[in-house]
Each structure stands twice: as C-alpha cells, then as structure tokens.
Amino acid sequence: TQLLEQSPQFLSIQEGENLTVYCNSSSVFSSLQWYRQEPGEGPVLLVTVVTGGEVKKLKRLTFQFGDARKDSSLHITAAQPGDTGLYLCAGASAGGTSYGKLTFGQGTILTVHP
Amino acid sequence: DTAVSQTPKYLVTQMGNDKSIKCEQNLGHDTMYWYKQDSKKFLKIMFSYNNKELIINETVPNRFSPKSPDKAHLNLHINSLELGDSAVYFCASSLGQGMINIQYFGAGTRLSVL
Numbered sequence: 001t002q003l004l005e006q007s008p009q010f011l012s013i014q015e016g017e018n019l020t021v022y023c024n025s026s027s028v029f030s031s032l033q034w035y036r037q038e039p040g041e042g043p044v045l046l047v048t049v050v051t052g053g054e055v056k057k058l059k060r061l062t063f064q065f066g067d068a069r070k071d072s073s074l075h076i077t078a079a080q081p082g083d084t085g086l087y088l089c090a091g092a093s094a095g096g097t098s099y100g101k102l103t104f105g106q107g108t109i110l111t112v113h114p
Numbered sequence: 115d116t117a118v119s120q121t122p123k124y125l126v127t128q129m130g131n132d133k134s135i136k137c138e139q140n141l142g143h144d145t146m147y148w149y150k151q152d153s154k155k156f157l158k159i160m161f162s163y164n165n166k167e168l169i170i171n172e173t174v175p176n177r178f179s180p181k182s183p184d185k186a187h188l189n190l191h192i193n194s195l196e197l198g199d200s201a202v203y204f205c206a207s208s209l210g211q212g213m214i215n216i217q218y219f220g221a222g223t224r225l226s227v228l
Binding site for chain 2: 033037043086102104106
C-alpha cells in the first residue's frame with residue numbers, strides 16, 4: 001500500500017511569513033499533484049509535477065518534485081490571508097493494476113492571519 | 115455550468131437507512147471516482163470507473179455499491195447506514211487514468227448518520 005506522509009498537519013502563521021509543506025513516501029510516483037480545498041468545496045488542482053527534480057512556480061507558490069519521485073514540497077513566499085485553506089498532495093501510482101490511482105496525503109490546514 | 119455536480123450537498127439520515135448520492139460530469143471525461151473524506155480531512159479513494167467499467171474497488175464494505183449508467187454519471191448507493199459512514203463524499207472525474215491523471219472534484223456531499 002502506498003502512503004504519503006504530509007507535514008505539518010496544521011500551520012498557523014502571520015501574513016508575510018514564508019512556509020513549506022512536505023510530502024514524503026517510500027514509494028515512487030509517476031506524478032505528484034498539489035490540490036487546495038476551501039471549506040464546503042472539493043479539492044482544486046494547483047499543479048502537477050512529473051519529472052524527478054522538477055520545480056514549478058505559480059506566483060508565490062513553488063513546487064518541487066524529489067529527484068527519486070518519492071517526495072515533494074510546496075513553498076509559499078510572503079503568505080497572504082487568501083492562502084488560507086487545506087492543501088493536499090496526491091501521488092499517482094506508477095504502474096501495476098493501480099496505474100494512475102491517486103493516493104492523498106493527510107493534508108495541511110493553513111491559516112494565515114492578517 | 116458546474117463541471118462535476120453531485121447531489122445532495124447535505125444528507126442527514128438515521129442508522130439503518132439506505133441512501134443514494136448522484137454525480138454527473140459534463141467534461142466528457144472517461145473516468146469517474148468516489149472518495150471519502152473523514153473528519154480529519156483525509157481523502158481516500160473508494161471506487162473508480164472507466165467508461166462504465168469498475169477499475170478500482172478499494173476495501174469498502176459491500177453496503178456501498180456504485181453504479182454507472184453511462185460514462186457521465188456515477189452514483190453511490192449505501193445500504194444499512196452506520197454511524198461510521200458519516201463523512202464528506204466527493205465525486206471526481208478525469209480524462210483517463212494516465213500517469214498525470216488530473217482529477218476534477220465535485221463540491222462534496224456531507225453525510226451525517228444519526
């Protein structure tokens with residue numbers, strides 16, 4: 001069974017601070033996705049990383065896929081109250097009968113205080 | 115138009131009852147999913163259908179029965195509801211099951227079993 005350990009589970013910071021969320025696994029994934037979920041809504045995709053070592057930037061958000069495709073990180077620079085939400089990482093299975101199946105991390109609840 | 119819509123948004127029912135949740139996607143996707151999100155926000159896949167064919171069936175009690183009348187619809191029927199079934203259930207869809215497998219989620223159905 002593939003597992004994704006996401007940390008921290010909770011993060012409460014002040015506006016303007018930087019933060020990093022981590023996702024780690026002992027399994028290799030074909031891709032790693034980051035979703036953001038707001039209360040009362042479903043998760044919405046932020047980014048997909050596919051290649052080991054890949055770095056993608058989305059305004060103040062920087063996503064990195066580990067070289068071995070087993071881990072990923074999300075870094076937010078100068079967090080704003082609008083960044084508040086639940087962040088989920090999800091790995092797509094690399095092969096076998098579960099090819100493409102997404103395994104989600106436990107999620108990080110981020111609160112940015114003005 | 116909502117891409118992935120599920121009804122109802124809220125469902126409050128008594129233990130032992132049978133209930134259904136409906137899901138429809140207008141994205142032209144071939145693959146649809148049901149996920150369960152527990153009180154700790156952990157999102158776990160339950161079922162996946164590709165073009166009306168069951169692809170993923172995780173360890174879910176057989177009281178849960180998905181039905182896909184066509185590739186745009188995936189409904190979830192739950193028999194003999196138990197307290198532990200209380201959760202938010204999300205429907206999702208994707209173009210296929212490839213290595214990237216971007217999924218689009220509905221807004222969720224919050225099920226409360228009393």
